[in-house]
Amino acid sequence: MKSSTQLLLILAVFLILAVRGALAQPEPILINCGSGSSTIIDGRRWVGDSSPPRNLTLSSPGTVASAARGADGEEGPYGDLYKTARVFNASSTYHLGVAAGTYFLRLHFSQLFANLSAEEPLFDVTANGLKLLSKFNVPGEISWRDSQINSTSVVIVKEYLLNVTSGKLGIEFTPEEGSFAFVNAMEVVPVSGSSIFDxxxxxxxxxxxxxxxxxxxxxxxxxxxxxxxxxxxxxxxxxxxxxxxxxxxxxxxxxxxxxxxxxxxxxxxxxxxxxxxxxxxxxxxxxxxxxxxxxxxxxxxxxxxxxxxxxxxxxxxxxxxxxxxxxxxxxxxxxxxxxxxxxxxxxxxxxxxxxxxxxxxxxxxxxxxxxxxxxxxxxxxxxxxxxxxxxxxxxxxxxxxxxxxxxxxxxxxxxxGGVRKPKRSPKWVLIGAASGLVIFIAIVGAVCICFHLQRKKKNSANKTKDSPPGWKPLVLNAVKSTGSPTLRAAGTFGSSQLSKRFTIAEIRAATTNFDESLVIGVGGFGKVYKGRMENGSLVAIKRGHTESHQGQGVKEFETEIEMLSRLRHRHLVPLIGYCDERNEMVLVYEHMSNGTLRSHLYGSDLPALTWKQRLEICIGAARGLHYLHTGLDRGIIHRDVKTTNILLDGNLVAKMADFGISKDGPALDHTHVSTAVKGSFGYLDPEYYRRQQLTPSSDVYSFGVVLFEVLCARPVINPTLPRDQINLAEWALNSQRKNSLETIIDPRLDGNYTLESFKKFSEIAEKCLADEGVNRPSMGEVLWHLESALQLHQGHTQSANVDGFSGPKLKPSDVSVNIACIEVEESTRPASQDANAQAVDVKIEVP
CATH class of the missing domain: 2.60.120.430 (Galactose-binding lectin)
Incomplete structure (x- = not known):
């Protein structure tokens, strides 16, 4: 009896061990490629493939490469994995014996090994017949990845989830002809359960x-x-x-x-x-x-x-x-x-x-x-x-x-980019270069002869002909971005007939060495100074701060010069010149003495604008935008229309400003420009935000927000107000239903506007805010309606010869207008009161 009990216990133990063995999770396989020894990292043992375990074989050994140090950007002991690599000049396969199941496969690549030959590494990777990588370029992949996450690592880890049914896993590296493949480390990590996805x-x-x-x-x-x-x-x-x-x-x-x-x-x-x-x-x-x-x-x-x-x-x-x-x-x-x-x-x-x-x-x-x-x-x-x-x-x-x-x-x-072609032999490279040189010399000679024959004729025409009346697009030496992260080379933009390149000495003299007492505004790009040039003219000098010298600040600097060097219009702020020397990025504009439109609507002690002045300012801004949309072949989309970017000169003439994030419009065969979303809270077109498709109608939407801001003289979003009043347009719609629009219209107008003019203005503002761009009017249509509103107003006030309406005054409660909702969030920080100060509204964008 005793022996029977012992036998049963032994059988039970064996049964338990067998079940545990069947249910045991397979161990991960960690390979330090190109290494002949094992290393422990974060408690995990990585084996070298130069002396592999029994469940790992390599069809072709290739060669081993080593680096004096590990990869920068990989903190801690993981840098040790990137001191060696296995390099292949021909196809080679790692064969691993694994249990059936689901596995994470991770391939580690360090850019330190991308310069082992004159050719960059370019190769395919396949696992059990599944192609993982095709014509894989390690430096290019790292640059692409780092551009997304702002990383400085020189290591890329590619991770895959595979289902292995045969008990074998083959990982094949196949270099392109004339190139090579390499890998620094590999992980094969089992995943518990039948599948990670159900x-x-x-x-x-x-x-x-x-x-x-x-x-x-x-x-x-x-x-x-x-x-x-x-x-x-x-x-x-x-x-x-x-x-x-x-x-x-x-x-x-x-x-x-x-x-x-x-x-x-x-x-x-x-x-x-x-x-x-x-x-x-x-x-x-x-x-x-x-x-x-x-x-x-x-x-x-x-x-x-x-x-x-x-x-x-x-x-x-x-x-x-x-x-x-x-x-x-x-x-x-x-x-x-x-x-x-x-x-x-x-x-x-x-x-x-x-x-x-x-x-x-x-x-x-x-x-x-x-x-x-x-x-x-x-x-x-x-x-x-x-x-x-x-x-x-x-x-x-x-x-x-x-x-x-x-x-x-x-x-x-x-x-x-496309697939790289095989490298040509030096012999054909020399022959091609020589042929190209001969052709180049012939073309240069022909151009010189033509230039000599036509020069007198052209000079004569230039002297006897002036530009025709009216504006026509001026196409100059178009400013092109160098693509570099900073603008340090003198004369980056070359010369321009319209934009002067100032020296930093001239800029410092105009601003008394950037005297803080001359600061008239601060924006995202930097401070704006009121300056006086040597000839006595007043200017606004925008100086980029240190943070602007990288990334978006440089792009806005270049775009502003490029756009305004191509554009001239009465309702665009004129760019006089720029300076890009001694680590400075400076823009020089004509000085706008009456500040921003917003400063005349609220947030200052300036006198209230009359209804006629508001209409004329809106018409001027609409003319500027209409010119942007139609003045050149593809047009230009401003992308940041708001009341702080509408500036007023000494005669209250409106001028559009701040072209740092402007974009060329869509080509003739396209309906939109696909681009990252940029703009300011409260003015951003919801359709542009949802689809990332920029069109001129995006400016129309933003301008509709401006029109209601002009009408009501308050911020579009004001979180300090009661909940039902936070959003201007939502509040206006509710007030309309309650027949109490007197709480919305700027009380300083005191009824000095006509019913017909007010209705025309409100109707076009509503149309601008249509949810879909195809239902919005063009800027030309907006301009026509605004001019009609002005004519209606002047027709009723002409006899009085005053700006205000001297006849029977319109009470705000007598008006009912269908106002479209504007609910996107806006920053409530105060705007600058100087015309040339950059808006301090929070801008939003997608890298």
């Missing part, structure tokens, strides 16, 4: 769920973000060892959402979720800011550069950190301007507060789609107490198509 929501499919399997697909991790918190390093994500980046480099505007924190009692909804994200991810979230004062379609947004022609999985991580009941927070989820979820209630889906979970969405891409947008917006129809959206984390995965995950073009310097 079912996904179809974007645009009314929250219809469908199965998703890796059995026939592979995916590439494009982005992995912690929303509202900083980076999460690999060691903080034990088990899968993933790195999570901060979302700050991808969010449209940090002002649109603020972070919240709660580090107590966070738990996972399901035990399986514990492997899908580290717990710290759910302790922080972003919540939309003051959605009650924001236009409902003005959402908190993140944008990502992606490879076109693929489908994308978007995984969103949620954990309710504030509310302890359902129905207290509901919001909408949009992916690429398509509704992914409505009335989303995090508490209800998780089953409680502090419960962490994720939701997966599949968006079918198009061949032209190069940007992916994720947006969270208010649920206007919800009965919940709050409509502020919440998000804790985000992952974006590219799904393979027809056995391919590789982007078909080479990224060089951050730009997608």
């Amino acid at each position: 079912s996904v929501n179809k974007v645009g499919g009314h929250e219809l769920k469908g199965p998703f399997s890796l059995s026939e697909s592979g995916i590439e991790t494009m982005y992995r973000l912690c929303v509202g918190c900083g980076d999460i390093e690999r060691k903080e994500d034990p088990g899968l060892w993933r790195k999570w980046d901060s979302d700050e480099h991808f969010i449209f505007s940090l002002n649109a959402a603020h972070p919240i924190y709660n580090s107590s009692n966070i738990s996972y909804v399901s035990a399986d979720d514990s492997t899908l994200a580290p717990l710290r991810l759910y302790e922080t979230a972003r919540v939309t800011t003051e959605s009650s004062v924001m236009e409902k379609k003005f959402n908190v947004s993140w944008s990502f550069n992606i490879d076109p022609g693929f489908d994308y999985l978007v995984r969103l991580h949620f954990c309710e950190l504030q509310y302890d009941k359902a129905e207290q927070r509901k919001f909408k989820i949009y992916i690429n301007n398509k509704t992914a979820a409505e009335s989303y209630d995090v508490f209800a889906r998780a089953g409680g507060k502090n419960k962490a979970f994720h939701e997966d969405f599949l968006d079918v891409g198009s061949p032209q789609m190069e940007t992916l947008w994720v947006q969270l917006g208010s649920e206007s129809s919800a009965s919940s107490a709050a409509t502020d959206a919440l998000l804790n984390g985000m992952e974006i995965f590219k799904v393979s198509r027809d056995g391919n995950l590789a982007h078909p073009t080479v990224r060089i310097g951050g730009i997608s």
